[in-house]
Amino acid sequence: MKNKIGYLCTYVPEEIIHAAGFLPVRIAPSTTPPTRADAHLQSYTCCLARSCLDQALAGRLNDLAGVVFAHTCDTMQGLADIWRESFPNLFVETVVGPVALNSPHAQKYLVAELRRFVAALEQHFDVRVTEDALRASIRIYNTRRRALADFYARRAEFSAVQWFNVMNKALTTPPEAISDRRSATSNQQSAIENQKSKIGVVLVGATIDEPTLPQILDDLGARIVADDFCNGARYFDTLVAEEGDPIEAIAARELTRATCPCKHRALDDRAERLLKLVKDNRADGVIFYHKKFCDPHAWDYPPLAAALDREKIPHLLLEVEQVAPVGQTRVRVEAFLEMLSEG
Amino acid sequence: MSERRYKKLKTAPQLKKLLEQHYLAAKYFHLGKPIAWVTSGAPVEIVRALDIFPVYPENYGALCGARGASAAMCQVAEARVYSPDLCAYARSSVGMMSDAKHAPLGGLPRPDLLITCGNICGTVLKWYEAAARHYHAPLFILDTPFIHADDGEPTAHAIAYVAAQLEELIAFLEKQTRRKLSKEKLLATAMLSSEAVSLWCDVREFCRARPSPLNAPDLFLNMAPIVTLRGTKECAQFYRALKEEIAERVARQVSALPEEKYRLVWDNIAIWHHLYRFYNHFVDYGACFVTDTYTGGWAMRMNDQGDPIHAFARTYTQVFLNQSLRVRVRDMADLITRFDVDGFVMHSNRSCKPYSVGQYDIRRIVTEQTGKPGLVIEADHSDPRSYDDETIRARIQTFMEGLR
Numbered sequence: 001m002k003n004k005i006g007y008l009c010t011y012v013p014e015e016i017i018h019a020a021g022f023l024p025v026r027i028a029p030s031t032t033p034p035t036r037a038d039a040h041l042q043s044y045t046c047c048l049a050r051s052c053l054d055q056a057l058a059g060r061l062n063d064l065a066g067v068v069f070a071h072t073c074d075t076m077q078g079l080a081d082i083w084r085e086s087f088p089n090l091f092v093e094t095v096v097g098p099v100a101l102n103s104p105h106a107q108k109y110l111v112a113e114l115r116r117f118v119a120a121l122e123q124h125f126d127v128r129v130t131e132d133a134l135r136a137s138i139r140i141y142n143t144r145r146r147a148l149a150d151f152y153a154r155r156a157e158f159s160a161v162q163w164f165n166v167m168n169k170a171l172t173t174p175p176e177a178i179s180d181r182r183s184a185t186s187n188q189q190s191a192i193e194n195q196k197s198k199i200g201v202v203l204v205g206a207t208i209d210e211p212t213l214p215q216i217l218d219d220l221g222a223r224i225v226a227d228d229f230c231n232g233a234r235y236f237d238t239l240v241a242e243e244g245d246p247i248e249a250i251a252a253r254e255l256t257r258a259t260c261p262c263k264h265r266a267l268d269d270r271a272e273r274l275l276k277l278v279k280d281n282r283a284d285g286v287i288f289y290h291k292k293f294c295d296p297h298a299w300d301y302p303p304l305a306a307a308l309d310r311e312k313i314p315h316l317l318l319e320v321e322q323v324a325p326v327g328q329t330r331v332r333v334e335a336f337l338e339m340l341s342e343g
Numbered sequence: 344m345s346e347r348r349y350k351k352l353k354t355a356p357q358l359k360k361l362l363e364q365h366y367l368a369a370k371y372f373h374l375g376k377p378i379a380w381v382t383s384g385a386p387v388e389i390v391r392a393l394d395i396f397p398v399y400p401e402n403y404g405a406l407c408g409a410r411g412a413s414a415a416m417c418q419v420a421e422a423r424v425y426s427p428d429l430c431a432y433a434r435s436s437v438g439m440m441s442d443a444k445h446a447p448l449g450g451l452p453r454p455d456l457l458i459t460c461g462n463i464c465g466t467v468l469k470w471y472e473a474a475a476r477h478y479h480a481p482l483f484i485l486d487t488p489f490i491h492a493d494d495g496e497p498t499a500h501a502i503a504y505v506a507a508q509l510e511e512l513i514a515f516l517e518k519q520t521r522r523k524l525s526k527e528k529l530l531a532t533a534m535l536s537s538e539a540v541s542l543w544c545d546v547r548e549f550c551r552a553r554p555s556p557l558n559a560p561d562l563f564l565n566m567a568p569i570v571t572l573r574g575t576k577e578c579a580q581f582y583r584a585l586k587e588e589i590a591e592r593v594a595r596q597v598s599a600l601p602e603e604k605y606r607l608v609w610d611n612i613a614i615w616h617h618l619y620r621f622y623n624h625f626v627d628y629g630a631c632f633v634t635d636t637y638t639g640g641w642a643m644r645m646n647d648q649g650d651p652i653h654a655f656a657r658t659y660t661q662v663f664l665n666q667s668l669r670v671r672v673r674d675m676a677d678l679i680t681r682f683d684v685d686g687f688v689m690h691s692n693r694s695c696k697p698y699s700v701g702q703y704d705i706r707r708i709v710t711e712q713t714g715k716p717g718l719v720i721e722a723d724h725s726d727p728r729s730y731d732d733e734t735i736r737a738r739i740q741t742f743m744e745g746l747r
Contacts, residue, residue: 040703044693071489074465078700081668085704099461100486105507112500264468264484267475298426299469303476
């Protein structure tokens with residue numbers, strides 16, 4: 001039996017999938033331009049949607065027993081249904097979480113929706129998701145989140161590419177593989193020289209899926225001091241409570257973790273968090289690393305940029321289709337870093 | 344703008360007057376009523392019952408498109424670092440916020456309240472957040488969970504969630520207006536709304552006649568009151584007059600087109616910036632859009648069973664843009680059968696991802712199920728900069744020749 005279930009967004013409750021006996025693995029865009037997906041998705045959809053579907057259509061995700069979506073943006077909403085039509089025998093589900101995270105009724109609704117998801121898994125795969133299994137899975141994933149947070153706290157010892165590798169490996173391997181900082185970085189050959197004197201930047205975006213930008217930052221001697229990626233710090237910044245009802249606890253984490261721009265908690269919470277990341281980590285500037293055609297991040301860019309401007313924090317916007325063009329990205333990042341070092 | 348090449352409606356001046364009065368009242372004569380900006384899928388009956396004056400930025404976006412003002416307004420927003428890939432309604436609205444002087448009608452009135460309902464798209468959340476930041480107006484988000492179920496039925500917990508938020512919306516509006524919602528007034532408003540919706544459904548159904556009494560642009564223009572004035576006496580009155588006129592057309596077998604040779608279904612929002620020019624390309628072939636998926640979106644009949652709050656919750660959660668691809672396929676196939684059409688045209692609308700993503704699959708499945716061919720046109724509902732008339736004409740020609 002296939003034992004992996006894929007997901008694209010970290011709002012998908014991996015503990016539940018794990019407790020049902022599956023390994024949740026993140027499906028990430030590849031660096032190959034999509035071809036098969038063009039028959040299903042318009043050219044104005046993001047590479048995350050197009051490349052992931054393309055890999056599935058090319059048969060590269062045949063080892064998955066299912067794909068689970070979380071309700072986020074309009075493109076993902078459509079993609080979930082397209083996926084279901086393309087693979088009628090596959091388990092394809094969407095956990096339709098709340099958008100208004102600040103609603104006093106969001107927790108109750110999400111708990112019921114998560115229970116529906118549990119029932120869907122149980123029915124489709126003829127398994128039982130017990131409370132004990134949920135508790136065990138919560139502990140395992142909390143351990144991994146703590147290990148990543150610990151690694152993050154000491155990221156000054158690592159290069160940007162190492163940071164990228166650790167974060168990207170984390171969401172595609174069994175959770176037990178990363179239980180402490182050492183295991184997080186086990187296959188990272190050499191921790192680079194102490195970089196305290198280097199320029200520090202905060203990266204902001206949906207996901208980061210290929211190492212062009214981290215490589216450029218390393219080459220130019222800059223450090224990533226914090227990030228706001230779905231597959232970065234937003235993934236591990238909040239733990240699931242290990243006491244009480246496990247589904248209630250999973251729901252509570254989804255409502256309190258750092259906000260994705262597809263969701264709403266407060267008008268300015270993303271701006272406040274970004275300013276805090278910059279100040280707490282003494283960053284010199286911010287790089288927005290956006291995917292072309294990603295509406296939610298494009299919408300948040302003007303207010304975030306304005307908040308940074310008010311605090312006189314320099315920032316740079318890089319909009320990437322799928323793979324960041326090396327030459328152009330390098331020129332722009334270099335000019336930005338030069339400006340930071342002069343400031 | 345090109346001229347229409349089909350029969351003009353006698354009620355057209357009445358429609359024009361109705362909408363002019365609405366915008367005029369919004370701007371100057373709302374008589375002390377607070378102004379709320381609301382999305383097209385928001386439960387406006389509650390807003391009206393509290394004597395709040397609702398204004399529709401989406402309708403204003405369409406108006407900017409139809410008046411050829413969209414590109415300029417979008418550019419204002421783009422200069423303020425809003426991406427040109429975002430919805431053009433929203434972009435022109437953001438442009439209007441910062442440059443009302445140059446906007447059509449001098450811009451929309453400043454909102455006292457903002458009510459956004461996610462049942463039509465994710466964009467309206469971000470758009471209203473931007474408005475809330477700009478105007479410092481309180482924002483209410485009505486979160487209506489998307490329905491992926493094949494049968495289009497929302498889950499019980501989704502309905503309970505929406506109903507609880509509706510109670511909260513009422514409390515929020517009561518606090519903002521310092522008024523108490525009268526249940527009688529809410530029911531009366533809901534009745535007026537249902538009446539107009541019901542009349543609009545009848546008008547749409549009349550187009551099953553051969554020849555069809557209306558073409559798509561008629562449907563697009565005449566849906567405006569159902570969106571912006573739903574729940575008012577004037578709205579119901581207008582649709583009574585419209586229904587009478589269309590009934591008479593059907594009785595006398597009056598055709599919208601000079602000669603109806605082909606019948607088509609339209610999918611997605613209108614191409615407002617080239618309304619007549621675009622549809623005239625089809626009139627050239629004697630092709631009439633006898634129905635569409637868009638203006639039917641507001642033809643939902645209020646479920647009046649039991650508690651009105653639950654009826655609102657169900658009705659507003661089940662709107663078509665909050666439904667899965669399979670429900671969209673089912674609805675399209677149903678229109679094809681009931682309106683006895685020869686094919687369908689889908690507007691792949693850069694500005695509207697929830698409406699457009701999935702269209703390629705819908706086209707394939709609908710054609711498999713019905714045997715009717717479908718054409719996809721790439722354009723935008725209000726930004727003319729991504730409209731290529733030559734390419735579009737060539738595609739229409741190929742499609743229409745295939746129908747012969």
